[in-house]
Amino acid sequence: xxxxxxxxxxxxxxxxxxxxxxxxxxxxxxxxxxxxxxxxxxxxxxxxxxxxxxxxxxxxxxxxxxxxxxxxxxxxxxxxxxxxxxxxxxxxxxxxxxxxxxxxxxxxxxxxxxxxxxxxxxxxxxxxxxxxxxxxxxxxxxxxxxxxxxxxxxxxxxxxxxxxxxxxxxxxxxxxxxxxxxxxxxxxxxxxxxxxxxxxxxxxxxxxxxxxxxxxxxxxxxxxxxxxxxxxxxxxxxxxxxxxxxxxxxxxxxxxxxxxxxxxxxxxxxxxxxxxxxxxxxxxxxxxxxxxxxxxxxxxxxxxxxxxxxxxxxxxxxxxxxxxxxxxxxxxxxxxxxxxxxxxxxxxxxxxxxxxxxxxxxxxxxxxxxxxxxxxxxxxxxxxxxxxxxxxxxxxxxxxxxxxxxxxxxxxxxxxxxxxxxxxxxxxxxxxxxxxxxxxxxxxxxxxxxxxxxxxxxxxxxxxxxxxxxxxxxxxxxxxxxxxxxxxxxxxxxxxxxxxxxxxx
Numbered sequence: 001x002x003x004x005x006x007x008x009x010x011x012x013x014x015x016x017x018x019x020x021x022x023x024x025x026x027x028x029x030x031x032x033x034x035x036x037x038x039x040x041x042x043x044x045x046x047x048x049x050x051x052x053x054x055x056x057x058x059x060x061x062x063x064x065x066x067x068x069x070x071x072x073x074x075x076x077x078x079x080x081x082x083x084x085x086x087x088x089x090x091x092x093x094x095x096x097x098x099x100x101x102x103x104x105x106x107x108x109x110x111x112x113x114x115x116x117x118x119x120x121x122x123x124x125x126x127x128x129x130x131x132x133x134x135x136x137x138x139x140x141x142x143x144x145x146x147x148x149x150x151x152x153x154x155x156x157x158x159x160x161x162x163x164x165x166x167x168x169x170x171x172x173x174x175x176x177x178x179x180x181x182x183x184x185x186x187x188x189x190x191x192x193x194x195x196x197x198x199x200x201x202x203x204x205x206x207x208x209x210x211x212x213x214x215x216x217x218x219x220x221x222x223x224x225x226x227x228x229x230x231x232x233x234x235x236x237x238x239x240x241x242x243x244x245x246x247x248x249x250x251x252x253x254x255x256x257x258x259x260x261x262x263x264x265x266x267x268x269x270x271x272x273x274x275x276x277x278x279x280x281x282x283x284x285x286x287x288x289x290x291x292x293x294x295x296x297x298x299x300x301x302x303x304x305x306x307x308x309x310x311x312x313x314x315x316x317x318x319x320x321x322x323x324x325x326x327x328x329x330x331x332x333x334x335x336x337x338x339x340x341x342x343x344x345x346x347x348x349x350x351x352x353x354x355x356x357x358x359x360x361x362x363x364x365x366x367x368x369x370x371x372x373x374x375x376x377x378x379x380x381x382x383x384x385x386x387x388x389x390x391x392x393x394x395x396x397x398x399x400x401x402x403x404x405x406x407x408x409x410x411x412x413x414x415x416x417x418x419x420x421x422x423x424x425x426x427x428x429x430x431x432x433x434x435x436x437x438x439x440x441x442x443x444x445x446x447x448x449x450x451x452x453x454x455x456x457x458x459x460x461x462x463x464x465x466x467x468x469x470x471x472x473x474x475x476x477x478x479x480x481x482x483x484x485x486x487x488x489x490x491x492x493x494x495x496x497x498x499x500x501x502x503x504x505x
Contacts, residue, residue, distance in 0.1 A: 004031040006199050012061035014047050021047040023223045034200045036210040039220035053090045054080035089161025090170040099146030103139050107160045131162050136189045171202040180497040187213040207236045244441040259288030262428050262459035268318035270304045278483040279304045291460040293474030297500050301483035302463050306432045310342045311335035323427050341426030345433045351417045354406030359387035361405045362420050394419040411438050422449050432463045
């Protein structure tokens with residue numbers, strides 16, 4: 001790794017009203033370096049990267065970027081095109097590809113003038129081919145994006161950034177939807193690119209990956225840079241202490257005898273457009289005092305399974321039973337009344353009503369309770385008092401309980417949903433990606449509450465693309481692939497990863 005600067009963030013500050021998102025943050029990046037940017041939810045990581053890429057205009061501070069010769073120049077702030085022209089590429093956690101275009105067209109998108117008479121497809125194909133040979137990132141250029149696997153789409157996003165001649169690549173949770181084998185392959189490719197001079201900033205909550213693949217770690221807390229450390233000098237405990245200001249206590253997980261069946265699927269089938277959007281003759285039983293983890297690459301039927309358990313999809317055949325009662329009507333109110341608490345995958349779309357206040361969202365699933373309404377009229381004082389207590393207990397941070405829920409960060413929306421679910425003490429908890437986007441401390445709190453629910457007798461259906469989370473929390477692990485459920489007979493990480501890729505014993 002050369003010690004040549006390619007990027008300097010100089011005392012960047014950004015406020016949103018009274019909230020200080022970044023407070024005089026200064027970070028340098030060097031040629032061929034992989035810098036891991038860590039921090040709790042609301043620590044300012046996303047805001048900092050949005051200022052780098054031109055989505056936000058900083059209130060103060062400056063950014064310098066090296067040109068191809070290595071000379072440093074000020075970056076024009078607040079203009080994404082200026083960042084692209086300076087060789088900065090950003091790959092977001094949620095892909096931004098057009099599914100109806102081919103891979104080549106998706107890569108070309110935005111690279112040509114609207115006044116061009118025709119695409120320079122031959123030259124583009126040759127350039128992408130050279131990039132694929134150089135980096136080891138391979139994608140089928142003539143295939144529609146919608147037909148690609150998640151891992152292939154990840155590669156296309158990176159190829160697109162490299163096609164635009166990115167010398168600095170920002171990756172936001174790059175392995176959130178990859179199998180362990182795909183994640184290892186991705187970082188192997190990134191390692192090859194850094195030897196060729198590419199510099200990388202990657203945001204991740206997976207400390208195993210941070211320790212395995214980064215050169216240096218920078219940690220933000222409450223909008224300030226609280227420390228930097230060479231990865232070779234770090235371990236998980238050191239990083240956790242830097243992120244949250246104290247050691248994160250391990251969550252004790254006691255062995256427990258399973259109780260009575262709470263959720264039973266009997267040959268449940270949901271027909272979708274493809275095997276990946278369907279559920280095929282699923283047999284599954286989850287008992288009281290039990291956490292069953294569903295491991296799998298995104299798009300293999302997890303969403304269909306979650307929609308059925310939450311009442312948003314009806315099986316075309318087969319049966320579902322909850323606490324000994326057969327479910328005949330599949331609607332969210334029916335499943336909620338049956339004792340199902342739902343932590344949805346899409347927290348923004350399915351978890352909250354953005355135009356309603358934080359306080360209203362916290363009581364939206366128990367409007368018939370006497371402390372929420374009386375004779376059809378909402379008891380606003382009681383609702384606000386209830387919201388203040390829950391926000392304090394679950395550390396929901398934001399502009400206040402009367403503000404629209406859409407103004408909360410993703411992590412704080414997740415905390416709001418968790419507060420709403422856990423306070424009702426349901427018999428069955430559907431935890432769909434419960435810690436996605438949460439920092440170390442918040443994720444540990446989610447784990448603690450799931451295990452606490454298990455101890456009091458709840459059954460937990462844990463659906464997660466984070467295999468480490470599944471391995472740590474689950475009593476049993478079920479792998480889902482192409483809409484079919486296969487029980488894992490051990491907690492061997494490599495064996496489960498192969499099952500997630502479709503290799504079954």
